[in-house]
Amino acid sequence: MSAAPMLEIIDVTAGFGAVTVLHGVSMVVPAGSIAGVFGLNGAGKSVTMKTIGGVVPVRSGRVLLDGEDVTTLSPEQRVARGMGHVPQGRQVFPGLSVEDNLRLGAYTLRRRRRARYAASLERTYSQFPVLRERRHQLAGTMSGGQQASLSVARALINEPRLILVDEPSAGLSPVAQLELRAVLEVVRQTGVTMVLVEQNVAFGLSLVDTAHLLQTGRVVHSAPVASLDNDTLATHLGIGRVLAGATGSALLARKRGTS
Amino acid sequence: MGQVLLLGLIQAGIYALFAVGIVFVYRATRVLTFAGGEIGTASLYVAALVSTRAGLPWGVGALAAVTSAVLLGAAFEFLLVRRAVDADPVVLSILTVGLALTLLSVETLAFGSSPQGLAPPFRGGVELAGIVLSPTMIASLVVAAALGLGLQSALRRTDFGLGILAAAEDPAAVRLVGVPLARIRLVVWSASAGPAAVAALLVEPTVGFVTPGYASTLYLGGLVAAVLGGLTSLSGAVIGAVVLGLTESVAQRLFGDAGIPNLNYVVDLMLLLLALVGRNALPGLVAWIYPPPPAAPTSTPVAEEIPA
Numbered sequence: 047m048s049a050a051p052m053l054e055i056i057d058v059t060a061g062f063g064a065v066t067v068l069h070g071v072s073m074v075v076p077a078g079s080i081a082g083v084f085g086l087n088g089a090g091k092s093v094t095m096k097t098i099g100g101v102v103p104v105r106s107g108r109v110l111l112d113g114e115d116v117t118t119l120s121p122e123q124r125v126a127r128g129m130g131h132v133p134q135g136r137q138v139f140p141g142l143s144v145e146d147n148l149r150l151g152a153y154t155l156r157r158r159r160r161a162r163y164a165a166s167l168e169r170t171y172s173q174f175p176v177l178r179e180r181r182h183q184l185a186g187t188m189s190g191g192q193q194a195s196l197s198v199a200r201a202l203i204n205e206p207r208l209i210l211v212d213e214p215s216a217g218l219s220p221v222a223q224l225e226l227r228a229v230l231e232v233v234r235q236t237g238v239t240m241v242l243v244e245q246n247v248a249f250g251l252s253l254v255d256t257a258h259l260l261q262t263g264r265v266v267h268s269a270p271v272a273s274l275d276n277d278t279l280a281t282h283l284g285i286g287r288v289l290a291g292a293t294g295s296a297l298l299a300r301k302r303g304t305s
Numbered sequence: 306m307g308q309v310l311l312l313g314l315i316q317a318g319i320y321a322l323f324a325v326g327i328v329f330v331y332r333a334t335r336v337l338t339f340a341g342g343e344i345g346t347a348s349l350y351v352a353a354l355v356s357t358r359a360g361l362p363w364g365v366g367a368l369a370a371v372t373s374a375v376l377l378g379a380a381f382e383f384l385l386v387r388r389a390v391d392a393d394p395v396v397l398s399i400l401t402v403g404l405a406l407t408l409l410s411v412e413t414l415a416f417g418s419s420p421q422g423l424a425p426p427f428r429g430g431v432e433l434a435g436i437v438l439s440p441t442m443i444a445s446l447v448v449a450a451a452l453g454l455g456l457q458s459a460l461r462r463t464d465f466g467l468g469i470l471a472a473a474e475d476p477a478a479v480r481l482v483g484v485p486l487a488r489i490r491l492v493v494w495s496a497s498a499g500p501a502a503v504a505a506l507l508v509e510p511t512v513g514f515v516t517p518g519y520a521s522t523l524y525l526g527g528l529v530a531a532v533l534g535g536l537t538s539l540s541g542a543v544i545g546a547v548v549l550g551l552t553e554s555v556a557q558r559l560f561g562d563a564g565i566p567n568l569n570y571v572v573d574l575m576l577l578l579l580a581l582v583g584r585n586a587l588p589g590l591v592a593w594i595y596p597p598p599p600a601a602p603t604s605t606p607v608a609e610e611i612p613a
Contacts, residue, residue, distance in 0.1 A: 099481065125483030137478035139471045149464065150471050154483040156464055200482065 050113030052077040052208050052239040053098065058107035060097045067093045069263040070107070075208075075256075077112070080240045082254030082271075084247050084283060089260040091243045092134060095212045098241065099131060100124045112207060126154040130206030130238075134213045136197040140186025144177050144196060147185050151200030162205075170203045173232050191222030198229050202236065209233065211242045215249055223249065247283060259283060307434035309558050310551065315438075316526070317550025318445025319511065322504030323520075323527025324534065324542035325453045326497055331536050332460070333469045333493040335394045340381070340401040342524025343408040344498050345505025348374040349515045350412060352506065353421045363426040371502045378498030382491050390476075390490075405521075412517035420514035441510045448507060449546070452500055453539035469493055526553075529573045533580050552576060 053075040061067040067090045075081045085091050096102040098109060100121040108117045116124050125131070139147050148170060149156070149163075156163050171178035174195050180188060185196055194214060201209050214230065215223050223246075230253055233240060244250030251257060251271055259267040259282040266282050323341055330338045348370035356366030385400055430439040460466035468484035469492075480486050504527075505520055512519060530549045534541025549572075556572045565571060 101477070101480070120485075121480040122483050122485045125481065131481035133478055133481050137475055137481070139474045139478065141474050142467070142471060146467055146471075150467055150479075150482050150484065153464055153468065204483065 050110070051075055052079075052112055053081075053241065054108075054110040054113075055094075055098065056108045056110070058094075058097055058109065059105045060093060060102050060107075061105065062102070066105070067263050068097065071097075071260075071263070071265055072107075073258055073265060073268070075239060075241060077207075077239050078237055079256060080234060080242060080254045082250045082257045083241065083243045083260060084250060084257055085260030086283060087245075088262075090263040091245075091260055092212060093263075094260065095210050095241070095243050099129060099210055125204070125206075126157075128205075128207035130201035130204055130209040132197045132201050132209065132211040132214060134216065136190075136193045136214075138185040138188075138193050138196050138200065140184065142185060143182050144185055144188075145181040147196055147200050148177070148181075148203050151203045153204070155204045166203050166205060170199050173202070173236075174199045174229070189222065190218050191225035194218065194222065194226045195229050198233060202233065202238070206238060208239045208241070211240060213243055213245060215244060215246045227253075247279065308436060309554050311434055311436050311438070312557075313551035313554030314446060314547070315436075315442045315511065315550070316553060317530075317547040318442060318449060319504070319508050319523050320526040320530040320549055321449035321543045321546035322445055322452070322500065322507060323524050324530035324546050325449050325456070325539055326500035326504065327527055327531040328453075328534065328536060328539050328542040329456050329500065330493070330497040331531070332539075333473055333497070334397070334490075335473050336397040336401065337394075337528075337536075338401040338497070339398065339524075339528075340404040340408070341498075341501040341504070341527070342520035343405040343412075343518065344374050344377055345501040345508075345524075346515065346518065346520045347377065347408045347412060348498075348502040349423065349505045349509055350416060350421065353423045353515060357421070357423055363424060366423070367426070367506050370506055371499055374498040374502035375495045379491060379495040381498075382494035386490060386494060387487075409518050416517070418517060420516045422514055423509055425510035439510055441507050445507045445511075446543075446547075448503065450543050452503065453543050456500075457539045465489070465492070526569075526573065529577060532577060549573070549576060 051074045053073070055071055055073040058068055058071045059066060071090070071094060073081070073083075073094075083091050083094055093102055097104055100109075100116070100119055100123075104117050108115055110116065111124065111127060111129065114127065116127060119127070139150065142150070145167075148167060152163050152166060155166060171181075176192055176195060177199055180192070185193065188196065198211070198214075211230070211233075214226055218226060227249075230242075234253070242250055242254055244253075251274070254271055256268065256270050257274060258265050259278075261282055267278060269278075323345075326341045327338060330336060330341075351373040352363075352366035352370040354366075355361050355369045356363055381404055385404075386397060389396055389400065425439065425441065430437045430442075432438070460470055468479060469489055471482075472479045472484065472486055472489050476486055479489070508520065508523060509515060526549060527546070530546035531542050532545070533548055534543070534545030553569050553572050556568060560568060
């Protein structure tokens with residue numbers, strides 16, 4: 047076990063063209079933990095994710111993956127070094143079969159160690175039985191919840207060290223959100239380090255260990271979920287009372303377990 | 306009758322060669338390319354330089370032609386397509402028109418408009434139904450089918466090929482699974498120029514000479530064949546070419562003496578119209594003859610199932 051955190055972002059500034067979106071964002075994600083990034087629309091949640099993934103270039107600051115500086119690497123190179131993505135909108139390849147989607151997910155694994163793929167595919171199918179049933183089906187013809195499973199499985203099959211999950215619940219029906227929760231629980235059980243961006247704060251908080259609250263491109267609050275209170279959330283996210291209610295009770299149960 | 310059939314198949318071989326290249330580019334990039342004909346012609350000039358002027362064997366000239374076409378495709382990607390990465394496929398389509406026009410000008414400037422000759426790879430031929438079939442005529446359809454099958458299996462069976470198909474659907478997502486997008490684009494545009502050169506090389510002995518833009522009308526037939534075949538199917542492209550070649554040949558026999566200008570264009574256009582109308586009208590026609598069963602009531606999630 048290396049001593050370095052799985053992901054470290056140090057004073058990152060990033061943006062598009064003349065617009066700077068992130069103004070010195072720093073974040074530490076220890077190995078094996080699940081970090082949540084929350085914020086209002088335009089706070090820079092997705093840009094943070096894209097900066098970690100290398101899709102949006104960093105203007106200043108550094109991104110370290112398990113102690114290795116990946117700041118100047120392309121998205122593809124970062125994937126080869128152990129980053130996995132569950133992109134916004136799931137972005138499965140609609141015209142390809144489920145199994146071809148998974149094969150592409152394992153692209154860098156198959157290049158590194160081709161022999162490992164069969165076992166990795168088998169493991170993925172046992173984690174997500176619905177994908178085995180539908181392995182010859184075109185991904186685009188599946189339901190939103192099933193596509194979410196595929197998107198997560200496509201990232202996991204490559205045996206990533208860090209998985210970036212961007213707005214997974216967006217555009218999903220309430221029933222599909224229940225499926226998604228089960229899928230993300232599978233990810234949690236694998237022990238892989240995860241960064242989760244969620245606009246549904248209650249949903250997100252119930253899954254993560256640490257919350258990073260973002261406001262206009264700055265991290266304004268970082269704390270373990272167990273130590274969060276409604277006032278902090280109301281101050282930084284402009285929302286009230288997420289910690290009560292139905293989803294909150296699942297969270298409270300976890301808080302009791304951890305404290 | 307046999308003669309009509311044979312003439313149609315010879316023409317089909319030419320169209321099929323171009324159509325396979327067009328479909329490959331379309332599947333890989335969603336771009337309809339208009340440059341294949343001129344890339345092929347330009348590569349023929351290279352072959353003529355090497356074989357006719359320098360006196361080297363046909364095979365060396367052919368190799369030089371294919372190599373120069375691939376390099377041309379790579380340069381096109383590197384210098385232009387790369388700068389228009391986020392552009393609409395239509396914009397890239399127009400870029401290919403620009404490439405075709407540029408090549409046309411370069412050919413005219415460098416070689417003038419008088420025809421250049423290129424000795425055919427094989428002498429002789431087989432006589433069938435009063436037509437002398439040259440080996441390249443026979444090879445055209447075979448090579449087109451083989452190219453189609455080869456490209457098809459490369460796309461389906463290799464990880465890189467699958468990456469090409471996925472990149473055509475969602476270039477952003479492909480990078481996030483670790484597929485090197487820039488390399489994919491470079492390989493696709495380079496590789497797609499190869500079939501254009503092969504097509505031009507096999508067509509040249511049938512036409513008998515090279516002039517700037519000589520492949521353009523034939524390439525148009527390739528476009529029509531590709532569309533008839535559905536634009537995404539490599540085997541469809543070959544079938545579309547056969548349909549087009551035979552129809553043109555039959556039309557030529559029936560109406561060839563009627564003095565219709567550009568009869569082939571008329572046939573092309575009518576086939577395209579038929580294909581487009583047919584594609585849209587057929588499902589409706591089928592539904593009219595066989596009405597579908599009434600749709601089962603769809604279940605919508607009720608409020609009780611929704612978590613707070």
